[in-house]
Amino acid sequence: xxxxxxxxxxxxxxxxxxxxxxxxxxxxxxxxxxxxxxxxxxxxxxxxxxxxxxxxxxxxxxxxxxxxxxxxxxxxxxxxxxxxxxxxxxxxxxxxxxxxxxxxxxxxxxxxxxxxxxxxxxxxxxxxxxxxxxxxxxxxxxxxxxxxxxxxxxxxxxxxxxxxxxxxxxxxxxxxxxxxxxxxxxxxxxxxxxxxxxxxxxxxxxx
Amino acid sequence: xxxxxxxxxxxxxxxxxxxxxxxxxxxxxxxxxxxxxxxxxxxxxxxxxxxxxxxxxxxxxxxxxxxxxxxxxxxxxxxxxxxxxxxxxxxxxxxxxxxxxxxxxxxxxxxxxxxxxxxxxxxxxxxxxxxxxxxxxxxxxxxxxxxxxxxxxxxxxxxxxxxxxxxxxxxxxxxxxxxxxxxxxxxxxxxxxxxxxxxxxxxxxxx
Amino acid sequence: xxxxxxxxxxxxxxxxxxxxxxxxxxxxxxxxxxxxxxxxxxxxxxxxxxxxxxxxxxxxxxxxxxxxxxxxxxxxxxxxxxxxxxxxxxxxxxxxxxxxxxxxxxxxxxxxxxxxxxxxxxxxxxxxxxxxxxxxxxxxxxxxxxxxxxxxxxxxxxxxxxxxxxxxxxxxxxxxxxxxxxxxxxxxxxxxxxxxxxxxxxxxxxx
Amino acid sequence: xxxxxxxxxxxxxxxxxxxxxxxxxxxxxxxxxxxxxxxxxxxxxxxxxxxxxxxxxxxxxxxxxxxxxxxxxxxxxxxxxxxxxxxxxxxxxxxxxxxxxxxxxxxxxxxxxxxxxxxxxxxxxxxxxxxxxxxxxxxxxxxxxxxxxxxxxxxxxxxxxxxxxxxxxxxxxxxxxxxxxxxxxxxxxxxxxxxxxxxxxxxxxxx
DNA sequence: CATGAATGAGCCTTCATTCAT
DNA sequence: TATGAATGAAGGCTCATTCAT
Numbered sequence: 046x047x048x049x050x051x052x053x054x055x056x057x058x059x060x061x062x063x064x065x066x067x068x069x070x071x072x073x074x075x076x077x078x079x080x081x082x083x084x085x086x087x088x089x090x091x092x093x094x095x096x097x098x099x100x101x102x103x104x105x106x107x108x109x110x111x112x113x114x115x116x117x118x119x120x121x122x123x124x125x126x127x128x129x130x131x132x133x134x135x136x137x138x139x140x141x142x143x144x145x146x147x148x149x150x151x152x153x154x155x156x157x158x159x160x161x162x163x164x165x166x167x168x169x170x171x172x173x174x175x176x177x178x179x180x181x182x183x184x185x186x187x188x189x190x191x192x193x194x195x196x197x198x199x200x201x202x203x204x205x206x207x208x209x210x211x212x213x214x215x216x217x218x219x220x221x222x223x224x225x226x227x228x229x230x231x232x233x234x235x236x237x238x239x240x241x242x243x244x245x246x247x248x249x250x251x252x
Numbered sequence: 253x254x255x256x257x258x259x260x261x262x263x264x265x266x267x268x269x270x271x272x273x274x275x276x277x278x279x280x281x282x283x284x285x286x287x288x289x290x291x292x293x294x295x296x297x298x299x300x301x302x303x304x305x306x307x308x309x310x311x312x313x314x315x316x317x318x319x320x321x322x323x324x325x326x327x328x329x330x331x332x333x334x335x336x337x338x339x340x341x342x343x344x345x346x347x348x349x350x351x352x353x354x355x356x357x358x359x360x361x362x363x364x365x366x367x368x369x370x371x372x373x374x375x376x377x378x379x380x381x382x383x384x385x386x387x388x389x390x391x392x393x394x395x396x397x398x399x400x401x402x403x404x405x406x407x408x409x410x411x412x413x414x415x416x417x418x419x420x421x422x423x424x425x426x427x428x429x430x431x432x433x434x435x436x437x438x439x440x441x442x443x444x445x446x447x448x449x450x451x452x453x454x455x456x457x458x459x
Numbered sequence: 460x461x462x463x464x465x466x467x468x469x470x471x472x473x474x475x476x477x478x479x480x481x482x483x484x485x486x487x488x489x490x491x492x493x494x495x496x497x498x499x500x501x502x503x504x505x506x507x508x509x510x511x512x513x514x515x516x517x518x519x520x521x522x523x524x525x526x527x528x529x530x531x532x533x534x535x536x537x538x539x540x541x542x543x544x545x546x547x548x549x550x551x552x553x554x555x556x557x558x559x560x561x562x563x564x565x566x567x568x569x570x571x572x573x574x575x576x577x578x579x580x581x582x583x584x585x586x587x588x589x590x591x592x593x594x595x596x597x598x599x600x601x602x603x604x605x606x607x608x609x610x611x612x613x614x615x616x617x618x619x620x621x622x623x624x625x626x627x628x629x630x631x632x633x634x635x636x637x638x639x640x641x642x643x644x645x646x647x648x649x650x651x652x653x654x655x656x657x658x659x660x661x662x663x664x665x666x
Numbered sequence: 667x668x669x670x671x672x673x674x675x676x677x678x679x680x681x682x683x684x685x686x687x688x689x690x691x692x693x694x695x696x697x698x699x700x701x702x703x704x705x706x707x708x709x710x711x712x713x714x715x716x717x718x719x720x721x722x723x724x725x726x727x728x729x730x731x732x733x734x735x736x737x738x739x740x741x742x743x744x745x746x747x748x749x750x751x752x753x754x755x756x757x758x759x760x761x762x763x764x765x766x767x768x769x770x771x772x773x774x775x776x777x778x779x780x781x782x783x784x785x786x787x788x789x790x791x792x793x794x795x796x797x798x799x800x801x802x803x804x805x806x807x808x809x810x811x812x813x814x815x816x817x818x819x820x821x822x823x824x825x826x827x828x829x830x831x832x833x834x835x836x837x838x839x840x841x842x843x844x845x846x847x848x849x850x851x852x853x854x855x856x857x858x859x860x861x862x863x864x865x866x867x868x869x870x871x872x873x
Numbered sequence: 874c875a876t877g878a879a880t881g882a883g884c885c886t887t888c889a890t891t892c893a894t
Numbered sequence: 895t896a897t898g899a900a901t902g903a904a905g906g907c908t909c910a911t912t913c914a915t
Contacts, residue, residue: 058895072370076283080889090897092891101889132456160367162429163279170433177430198457200446204419204438205455207426208447211418214425219414222369223384226377231411239407240415247454248412249339250405265878287906297880302907472899486784490697494885504901509886546870574781576843577693584847591844611869614860618852619869621840622861625832632835633828636783637798640791645825653821654829661868662818662826663753679874701910711876713912722910880912891901 067108071153112154120179131191139241143234152217278360319361327386338398350441359424419447485567526568545605557648566631692774733775752812764855773838
C-alpha cells in the first residue's frame with residue numbers, strides 16, 4: 046500500500062513551521078525575523094502561521110522548546126550519573142555531544158538563547174534550569190565523585206565542568222558566526238577529543 | 253571652584269552616546285533596541301542622537317568599534333610573540349584577559365557580534381580579522397613554537413588555542429545570559445587560572 | 460441585481476490610489492502631501508497604500524505617468540503631421556486639446572511637473588521628451604511646412620508653436636491657481652478658438 | 667562723515683535672507699525648502715534667520731512680497747491707461763515685461779505662487795488682486811478702448827489680454843522647468859516681439 | 874547680534890496581526 | 895484550512911523652532 050499521493054494536509058504542519066522558524070530566528074534574531082520569511086520558508090501564507098501559533102512570541106517559544114528536546118534526552122541519561130571512571134564518561138559524553146552539535150541546528154538555538162536572554166528572561170531561566178543545571182550539574186557531580194575516589198585532582202568541580210564543555214559551545218558559535226564570513230571551520234568531534242584528552246592528561250610534555 | 257559636573261561638552265557627547273548605546277544594544281539586540289532608550293540613557297532627546305550618528309546602523313558600528321578598542325591593544329602586544337616558555341605566556345595572558353573581561357562591557361559587545369553576525373556580516377568579518385586572527389593566531393603560533401622546542405605535546409595548535417581560550421568566552425556569555433536570571437556567577441580570573449593550569453598539567457591525578 | 464457598488468476589487472486598487480494621489484499631490488505638492496490623506500481619499504488605511512506602491516516617490520511617478528497617458532495618444536496622432544492647410548490642423552487640434560484640458564485633471568499634473576521639476580529632474584525630462592517634443596515639435600513642423608508652401612508668414616516656427624499653445628497652458632494654470640480664490644474661470648474651448656483665429660488672422664481691424 | 671569701515675552689521679540682512687530664500691523656495695518649493703539651506707546661502711547660521719523672521723511661513727510671505735515689488739510699479743503705471751494706439755502700448759509693454767522676466771528671478775516667484783496656491787490661498791488671492799487684476803485688467807481695458815475706437819476687432823477683451831500675455835508666462839515656466847534638463851531656452855524679448863506682432867497682424871500670409 | 878546644540882512633533886515606512894473569502 | 899488584502903501601532907529619521915552661551 047502506497048502512501049496516498051494526494052495527501053496534502055500534513056498533520057505535522059506545526060513542526061514544519063517551527064523548523065522554518067528556527068532557521069529564520071537563528072539567522073536574523075527574534076526581532077529582525079519576519080513572519081513572512083518564516084511562512085515562505087515553510088511553504089505557507091503568512092496568515093496560515095497564525096492558525097497554529099497565536100503570536101510570534103509563542104512561535105519563538107515553540108522553537109526553543111523543540112531545539113532543546115534532542116539534548117534533553119541525553120542530559121536526562123547523564124543525570125543518572127555513571128559509576129565508571131570519569132575518563133570514560135567524559136570521553137563518551139563529549140563525543141556524543143560533539144556529534145549532536147555537528148548534525149543538528151543546535152547552534153542556532155544556542156545563539157537565540159544568548160541573544161534574546163534579556164528580552165525573554167523565562168527563556169534563559171528555562172535553559173538554565175533544564176539544560177545547564179542537568180548538564181553541567183551532572184558533569185560536576187561526576188567530577189566530584191572522581192575527586193572523592195582520588196581519581197581526579199582537587200579543584201572547583203563546576204569550573205572544571207565548564208572548562209571541559211566550553212570548547213564545544215565556542216565551536217558551535219564559531220560555526221554560526223565566523224564560518225559564514227570565510228573562517229575555516231572546526232571539526233567538532235576532533236576538537237573535543239583533543240580537548241578532553243588534554244584536559245585529562247595535560248598539554249605539557251613530560252619526561 | 254570645580255568645573256560644574258553637569259556641564260555637558262559637545263566633545264564628550266559621541267562617547268556618551270556610544271556608551272549608552274552599548275548598554276542598550278547589549279541588552280536588547282540591535283533590532284529591538286530603540287533610539288529613544290539610548291537617547292534617554294545618554295540624557296538626550298532622540299533627535300540629538302542624530303546630530304552625531306547618521307543612522308542607527310552607524311551608531312551600532314561605532315559601538316562595536318569602541319568595544320574592540322581595549323582588546324586590540326592587548327592583541328597587538330601578543331602578536332609580538334613572547335619567546336619565553338609557553339606556560340609563562342599563557343598564564344599571564346589568561347590572567348590579563350580575564351581581568352579585562354571582568355571589568356569591561358566586553359561581554360555585551362561579544363553578544364552583539366554573535367547575535368548580529370548574519371545581519372551585519374562586515375561586523376563578523378572585522379572581528380574575525382582583527383580580534384580572532386590576531387588573538388587566536390598569536391596563541392597558536394606560540395604553541396607551535398613550544399611544540400618545536402619539545403616543550404608542548406603535538407596536536408593541532410589552532411584547536412589547542414581555542415581550547416585554552418574557550419572558557420573565558422563562555423564565562424562572559426554565562427554572565428550575560430544566566431547570571432541575570434539567578435545563576436551563580438563565575439570568577440573569571442579564578443576560572444581561567446584553574447583552566448590554564450589544568451590544560452597545561454592535566455586533570456588526572458598522577459602517582 | 461447589480462454588482463454591489465461597495466465591492467472593492469484588488470485590481471482597481473492601484474488606479475484608485477493613483478487617482479486619489481493625483482488630487483492630493485495636485486493640491487498640496489509632493490512634499491506637503493501626506494500619505495494619510497491619499498489613503499483616506501482612496502478609502503484605505505495608510506499601510507494599504509504600501510501594498511501597491513513601495514514609496515511615496517514611486518506613487519508620485521505613477522501619478523505623473525497616468526496623467527500623461529491621455530495626452531500621449533493625441534500627440535502621437537499629431538506626430539503624423541497633417542498635410543492639409545495649417546489653419547485646419549491647428550483649429551482642430553486646439554479644440555481637441557481644450558476639451559481634454561477642460562475635462563481631465565491634466566491641470567493638476569501640469570502643476571506638479573512645474574512645481575517639482577527641480578526636485579525630480581527625470582520628471583521634467585520625461586515630460587519634455589514625451590509631451591513637449593512630440594507636441595510642440597509636431598506643430599512647429601506643420602508651421603514650417605506651411606511656410607514652405609507660402610501659406611504662412613516667415614518667423615521662428617518653434618516660437619509660433621509656443622505662441623499658439625501658451626493660452627491653453629495659462630488657462631489651465633489659471634483654473635488651478637486663481638479660480639479657487641474667486642477669479643472668474645476661462646472657458647478654454649472659447650478662449651482657444653478666439654486665440655487661434657486671432658493668431659491666424661490678426662487682431663487689428665483692416666479696411 | 668564717512669561710512670564706518672568696520673561696519674559689519676548690515677542693515678539689509680533681512681533683504682539678503684529673503685533673496686536667499688527666494689532662490690531656495692523657487693528651486694525646492696515651500697515644503698521641501700530647508701531653513702538650513704536658506705541660511706547657508708545667506709551666509710548665516712540657521713538660528714540667525716529667526717532673528718529676522720519668526721517662522722518659515724513669514725519668510726515665505728516676505729519672499730513673495732519682495733518678488734512682487736518690481737512688477738507692481740510697472741503695473742501701477744499701466745493702470746493709468748495709455749491713450750495712444752493699442753499697438754504702441756502693447757508693444758512697449760511686452761518688451762518691458764519680457765526684459766523684466768529675462769533679468770529678474772520673477773520666474774521663481776511665479777512658480778511658487780502656482781505651486782503653493784492651494785497651501786497658501788491668501789497668496790493666490792493677493793497675487794490675483796494685486797498683480798493679475800491690475801495687469802490683465804489694464805490691458806483688457808486698453809483693448810476695450812481700442813475696440814471702441816474701431817482700432818481693434820471685436821471679441822472678449824479679457825481673453826485677448828490673456829492671449830497676449832500667455833507666452834511670457836509660459837516662456838518663464840519653460841525656463842524654470844525644462845531648460846535645466848537640457849531644453850533650448852527661448853529668448854523672451856524676441857518671443858514676445860514676434861508674438862505681439864502676430865497677434866496684431868495675423869499669422870496667415872495675405873496677398 | 875550670532876551661533877549651533879538641543880528639542881520634539883510629525884511623517885514615511887514596516888510588520889505583527891486580523892478577517893472576509 | 896488556507897489565503898492575502900487590510901489594518902494600525904510603532905519606530906527611524908527629519909527639521910522647524912528654541913535657547914544657553
